[in-house]
Amino acid sequence: MERILAAIDASAHATSVCKYAVWAAERLSLPIELLHVVQRQDAVAARRDLSGAIGLGVKSDLMEELVRLSEESSRAEIEKGRVLLAAGEQIVREAGVTDVTTLHRHGGVVETILEREEDARIVVLGRRGTDHEFAPEHIGSMIERVVRSSIKPVMIVSRAYSQPEHVVFAYDASPAAKRALERLANSPLFDGLPVTIVMAEASGNAKRAALAEAEAVFAPDHPVSSVIDPGKAEKIIQQVMGSVSNPLLLMGAYGHSPIRNLIVGSTTSEMIRTIHAPVLLVR
Structure with a gap:
């Protein structure tokens, strides 16, 4: 069970x-x-x-x-x-x-x-x-x-x-993010919670199309908004998290290899370290 x-x-x-x-x-x-x-x-x-x-x-x-x-x-x-x-x-x-x-x-x-x-x-x-x-x-x-x-x-x-009242979803169209999107749209864990999809370090028609596809996954009556911004992921996600009440951050986890993370850092680790809210990570 x-x-x-x-x-x-x-x-x-x-x-x-x-x-x-x-x-x-x-x-x-x-x-x-x-x-x-x-x-x-x-x-x-x-x-x-x-x-x-x-x-x-x-x-x-x-x-x-x-x-x-x-x-x-x-x-x-x-x-x-x-x-x-x-x-x-x-x-x-x-x-x-x-x-x-x-x-x-x-x-x-x-x-x-x-x-x-x-x-x-x-x-x-x-x-x-x-x-x-x-x-x-x-x-x-x-x-x-x-x-x-x-x-x-x-x-x-x-x-x-703090009981979660809003889901902030860090989306980059990676395989892990798409798995997280499927859970977000269908799991009773998120029933009734408004969602803000955030695409950071993103611009252009291809990214906007990917964002529109993500929005279309949700039921018509599910409250969904989106943010797309070319700025650094850590900064943009922090800003969106600070703009909503009692957020939960949902994101794919550790999209790069451990060796690359040692060189350029990891958005996942940075979010865990700095966000004072629950972070739900999906591999």
């Missing part, structure tokens, strides 16, 4: 992740699975790391004590995960979704999300984890890895929750 997969950690984004998962679950009539992953430590690697940090000649009993403390820390992380899942479940149930399950896993965060997304309609993640929670110039280190590897739409959310 399909579900909304919401991954939470100890950051302040966890509450927002739960609330956006509720929003999606109610509109799609789906249950929610709350996931928390405790990353497993390699005891041998930890022992070697400690040996290197302390230096040669350390006594074995001290070494064993350090390993024991590491194991106790792992147990504390497990217990913290249980508390987080219980709190998340309470938020979801109080919001009206009673069909919710929790899953506590050990292992790699990215690998576990990709494993659990098989039956997920949407994956919901916080923009930043605990490592970068108060660093607005950063996005979570796991996000790009999840989005590049995932075959499901991924919603990246900020710390503050």
Whole structure:
């Protein structure tokens, strides 16, 4: 059975992740699975790391004590995960979704999300984890890895929750954008929400024709407007997002190779980093 997969950690984004998962679950009539992953430590690697940090000649009993403390820390992380899942479940149930399950896993965060997304309609993640929670110039280190590897739409959310009232759709006629367009026009997730289609870094008859084709996909009674502008995508999308109330940004994800993104940057990463609204990415 399909579900909304919401991954939470100890950051302040966890509450927002739960609330956006509720929003999606109610509109799609789906249950929610709350996931928390405790990353497993390699005891041998930890022992070697400690040996290197302390230096040669350390006594074995001290070494064993350090390993024991590491194991106790792992147990504390497990217990913290249980508390987080219980709190998340309470938020979801109080919001009206009673069909919710929790899953506590050990292992790699990215690998576990990709494993659990098989039956997920949407994956919901916080923009930043605990490592970068108060660093607005950063996005979570796991996000790009999840989005590049995932075959499901991924919603990246900020710390503050606002129920989406308007969809801003960044459209460039790429294969990923066309898949996002199909979802936008047909999914109950977007029923009744006005849509603004944005084509940035675009001009000329061919681009205008592509924009008209995108507009024609929607039902006649669906409120749709459009913007086409030759300016940089990051600037134009920001302007449109700022002009509507409680927007959700929908866009295709990472249209270029990772190597090219290292050279010229990525509109996807820039939008995740700077937009203080949910961003729904479709591969």
